[in-house]
Amino acid sequence: MRMLINVPETVVPDALRGMAAAHPDLTVDVENRVVVRRDAPVTDKVGLVSGGGSGHEPLHGGFVGRGMLDAACAGEIFTSPVPDQMTRAAAAVDAGRGVLFIVKNYTGDVLNFDMAADLAQDEGIQVAKVLVDDDVAVTDSLYTAGRRGVGATLFVEKIAGAAAEEGAPLERVEALARKVVESSRSFGVALSACTTPAKGSPTFDLPDGELELGIGIHGEPGRERRPMMTSHEIADVSVDAVLEDLRPSGPVLALVNGMGATPLIELYGFNAEVQRALTERGVSVARTLVGNYVTSLDMAGCSITLCQADEELLRLWDAPVRTPGLRWGL
Amino acid sequence: MRMLINVPETVVPDALRGMAAAHPDLTVDVENRVVVRRDAPVTDKVGLVSGGGSGHEPLHGGFVGRGMLDAACAGEIFTSPVPDQMTRAAAAVDAGRGVLFIVKNYTGDVLNFDMAADLAQDEGIQVAKVLVDDDVAVTDSLYTAGRRGVGATLFVEKIAGAAAEEGAPLERVEALARKVVESSRSFGVALSACTTPAKGSPTFDLPDGELELGIGIHGEPGRERRPMMTSHEIADVSVDAVLEDLRPSGPVLALVNGMGATPLIELYGFNAEVQRALTERGVSVARTLVGNYVTSLDMAGCSITLCQADEELLRLWDAPVRTPGLRWGL
Amino acid sequence: MRHVLDAEFFRRWMLTAAAAVDREADRLTELDSAIGDADHGANLKRGFTAVRAALEDAPPETPGAVLVLAGRQLISKVGGASGPLYGTLLRGTGKALGDGAEVTDAALGAALEEGVGAVAKLGGAAPGDKTMLDALVPAVAALGDGYAAARGAAEKGAEDTIPLRARKGRASYLGERSIGHQDPGATSSALLVGALAETAEAVTGG
Amino acid sequence: MRHVLDAEFFRRWMLTAAAAVDREADRLTELDSAIGDADHGANLKRGFTAVRAALEDAPPETPGAVLVLAGRQLISKVGGASGPLYGTLLRGTGKALGDGAEVTDAALGAALEEGVGAVAKLGGAAPGDKTMLDALVPAVAALGDGYAAARGAAEKGAEDTIPLRARKGRASYLGERSIGHQDPGATSSALLVGALAETAEAVTGG
Numbered sequence A, B: 001m002r003m004l005i006n007v008p009e010t011v012v013p014d015a016l017r018g019m020a021a022a023h024p025d026l027t028v029d030v031e032n033r034v035v036v037r038r039d040a041p042v043t044d045k046v047g048l049v050s051g052g053g054s055g056h057e058p059l060h061g062g063f064v065g066r067g068m069l070d071a072a073c074a075g076e077i078f079t080s081p082v083p084d085q086m087t088r089a090a091a092a093v094d095a096g097r098g099v100l101f102i103v104k105n106y107t108g109d110v111l112n113f114d115m116a117a118d119l120a121q122d123e124g125i126q127v128a129k130v131l132v133d134d135d136v137a138v139t140d141s142l143y144t145a146g147r148r149g150v151g152a153t154l155f156v157e158k159i160a161g162a163a164a165e166e167g168a169p170l171e172r173v174e175a176l177a178r179k180v181v182e183s184s185r186s187f188g189v190a191l192s193a194c195t196t197p198a199k200g201s202p203t204f205d206l207p208d209g210e211l212e213l214g215i216g217i218h219g220e221p222g223r224e225r226r227p228m229m230t231s232h233e234i235a236d237v238s239v240d241a242v243l244e245d246l247r248p249s250g251p252v253l254a255l256v257n258g259m260g261a262t263p264l265i266e267l268y269g270f271n272a273e274v275q276r277a278l279t280e281r282g283v284s285v286a287r288t289l290v291g292n293y294v295t296s297l298d299m300a301g302c303s304i305t306l307c308q309a310d311e312e313l314l315r316l317w318d319a320p321v322r323t324p325g326l327r328w329g330l
Numbered sequence C, D: 001m002r003h004v005l006d007a008e009f010f011r012r013w014m015l016t017a018a019a020a021v022d023r024e025a026d027r028l029t030e031l032d033s034a035i036g037d038a039d040h041g042a043n044l045k046r047g048f049t050a051v052r053a054a055l056e057d058a059p060p061e062t063p064g065a066v067l068v069l070a071g072r073q074l075i076s077k078v079g080g081a082s083g084p085l086y087g088t089l090l091r092g093t094g095k096a097l098g099d100g101a102e103v104t105d106a107a108l109g110a111a112l113e114e115g116v117g118a119v120a121k122l123g124g125a126a127p128g129d130k131t132m133l134d135a136l137v138p139a140v141a142a143l144g145d146g147y148a149a150a151r152g153a154a155e156k157g158a159e160d161t162i163p164l165r166a167r168k169g170r171a172s173y174l175g176e177r178s179i180g181h182q183d184p185g186a187t188s189s190a191l192l193v194g195a196l197a198e199t200a201e202a203v204t205g206g
């Protein structure tokens, strides 16, 4: 086990303490594992709350700040947070105009956020929910828990966050978030498994020279194992997988995301191949973001997320944002 | 070999193409491997040029932009670039007020930048050089090539970049850069070796359950191997190593840096321990930066860099910066 | 069987379950690692540690209150899919038990049926989907034949998940590749039913 | 020995060196991996590939010009420590050869001494520091006894770096831990001297 930790049990609170020390703009409630914008609740603004299992950093805590989330709840590693955290977060950010829960589509996240929404509504907070389900590796059918929420979460948080910052009402923020979800699809590839602190060994066994296609962000194996491929081939497969589900009629936002242990130099090289693959398929790219944004601990690998973006989404994407993980225009 | 690449030979140009696609603010000369601010040369501004072997991303290309570098030269993986790149970069950014070369102290970087400075001066460009040598793991004596340049490079590029952006003359920018070098020290720890594309296997053999203390950023083993330690212990050892060389009389800038494959959640947890260790030793921290900034491909591990910062350095640190890797205030 | 079960019985059940979870946590995580995200053991351990602490802190006085308290702890401490589901199981069962100081075996059987029903409703799963229901549903059905029969049915139900293809929860992402692995939640359910049987044996002689 | 060496001789030397570097690149990288940064083989391969291309493109007409061109290629294509150092070695030697169409063995010996001196000056290293100089300096000293002797001296010099503690270059960062490993640069220097001897044997009969 090659981990820079003390003991598995304190990984999450230790990280939150370190986050608090690095980011004076955030209020970090380490005990309850809630990260909140220092200026929350922001007068007359819809509050945005997300959260999920830890291990995907900078998602979600790193996206708390002006123009994005108002609060994030950190669960244990790969474990959805509990309803108490979410209601606490909702109460901390509600300025009377309601709160949007941004929920990645996993059974645990859905159940816990649902319970939290009920509790928050009991306390008089107006709550809307949007479910992010962009991973095309999972068929959305009666025979699965539905597509997973992965990279599109960043797009939803950024774009809904910008709308909320502009003063849009809850229904509008929710509708925009839903529009982003519907316009976004992702596909991920693992070159290595990740190691959770609690388990201490890789979550699955991936021999050198093989890769997993269609992985999620929780160390679960993918849908298919293949002999190692070049960056060129991985880009082709990933882009094809996404485009099979999403046929963009206009320009897209592209997220070329690292799973945690893939060096930036490789991600940039992969981005070159993704851009090529998209161009070859007639898809034009309006904005590209390359980096480790929605990760899976120390997994080596990558994912791509495309979001068909009309002028409104583009404008909201370009709007100023000031968070530890994403910052521009401020 | 678990790499997201095509072939080892094209890793650097592939990455530069992907960088160009992601960052319209940069002009990327892929053939000559030079990354330049789109608005270079900036009228009346001293030009800042750095560069070095690739594999340390976002250093240096990711720090090109307003308030930081004007140009960066990318060498092969872990290999200093050649003089031709540096003179080309100098010519591209010189606005008549001279150019500062920021050079990490490695034999190769020093020799190549020296040759380039001679050539650029022959072409009528005024060139000053600053050597960054902050790694306390290497004793600075007649018996070594001198301390290595590691994390302090980011501080130098940011602070000298801010001064240049304000219009300071070359001597002033150079003096500030030198002041940052003198005020900065680093120490690094590896939990795993890295794998260069050309070699395809880890550069050294580090059994699970052991770590290397005092590593550099080129996959070279450290000064000492020890049984695995907790984040708490690693922070103590690292902080002690730095403070043995740097006795700050005032507040410091702290960089808690990941080597590439260490997840952000671990880095934040490590930061909590670094802050504790510093507080226990009476050192106050003015600003903290946590993340993968000066990396070593897919190495797991971390380094800390402290820079004693007076009000002037702090002001320049806080000044606006707009680069792919570091951005605030703009 | 024809026992009268008091709050102490339910407290012992929960503590026995907590001990079983502690003992088997690594195995549960290992199973979850094959077709999930390698946290099921840690999740339940955290949850039942909280249950144990809560029951020691302020032991409730009725069977129903014991289970409701335990269920609340799981909801507040576990997270993930299993937190709300097991929390709902115990809360639902506890509520169905009412607030009498003692309950009969038959009442427990009926209450468990309600609890399991609440789990099915919340999670939308049915037997055969490769979830905890594959152990819980046969266990409740077998309860009429005694606690030992229920344990046997739960264990068999858990083992029988091996050839199933998951249709709910994280394992469903694997499609065909979920086949050949035992479901972690069904396995932990068998532990809970096993703890019930063990408690019944110890406290009442079976 | 007493030969007259023309431009063709020097071209063949460089091409033989390029072939040797291609062949031994992995070994050089392996050595550099132990006490450096695992790029020495790739560096020299890139450099000598450029040298080969340049010599084929527009073969220079004098011995001096061949080495100066080769040296320039190394400086422009290699980077790292070895690029400027080997570039300086060849450029320095080439310049010292002057612009005659042919040179004597003795003139080559004297020119190489200048080239090696330029390397020592540029890098600030001395024999015993565990660098390429530990192969180059004894090789030049042995050149009076013929090319084969020079090769032998270079190879012995390279091997003799094993017990040394590095005082220059990247290996010096390792301190004591640099002991016990052969220096990659000294090893590649032995290849270059070996290529010279091989060329002499082939072209002139030794």
Ligand SMILES: Nc1ncnc2c1ncn2[C@@H]1O[C@H](COP(=O)(O)OP(=O)(O)O)[C@@H](O)[C@H]1O
Pocket: A078, A079, A080, A107, A108, C032, C036, C037, C039, C040, C043, C044, C079, C080, C081, C082, C083, C085, C119, C123, C124, C125, C130, C131, C132, C133, C168, C169, C170, C183, C184, C185, C186
């Ligand atoms: N919809 C569902 N209905 C019933 N049980 C479910 C459902 N989804 C998941 N489970 C159960 O939960 C178990 C996983 O629990 P756990 O690992 O703690 O949560 P997570 O999947 O969120 O990591 C599965 O093995 C399965 O038995």
Ligand SMILES: Nc1ncnc2c1ncn2[C@@H]1O[C@H](COP(=O)(O)OP(=O)(O)O)[C@@H](O)[C@H]1O
Pocket: B078, B079, B080, B107, B108, D032, D036, D037, D039, D040, D043, D044, D079, D080, D081, D082, D083, D085, D119, D123, D124, D125, D130, D131, D132, D133, D168, D169, D170, D183, D184, D185, D186
């Ligand atoms: N100061 C120096 N003088 C002479 N030779 C040196 C010096 N520094 C390094 N070398 C030689 O360079 C070799 C390393 O070359 P290479 O690996 O290509 O460059 P780098 O160290 O920059 O990665 C060493 O093995 C050593 O022989």
Ligand SMILES: [Mg+2]
Pocket: A053, A077, A078, A079, A080, A108, C037, C039, C080, C081
């Ligand atoms: Mg989980």
Ligand SMILES: [Mg+2]
Pocket: B053, B077, B078, B079, B080, B108, D037, D039, D080, D081
């Ligand atoms: Mg090198």
Ligand SMILES: [Mg+2]
Pocket: C032, C036, C037, C038, C039, C040, C080, C170
């Ligand atoms: Mg799980």
Ligand SMILES: [Mg+2]
Pocket: D032, D036, D037, D038, D039, D040, D080, D170
């Ligand atoms: Mg080297």
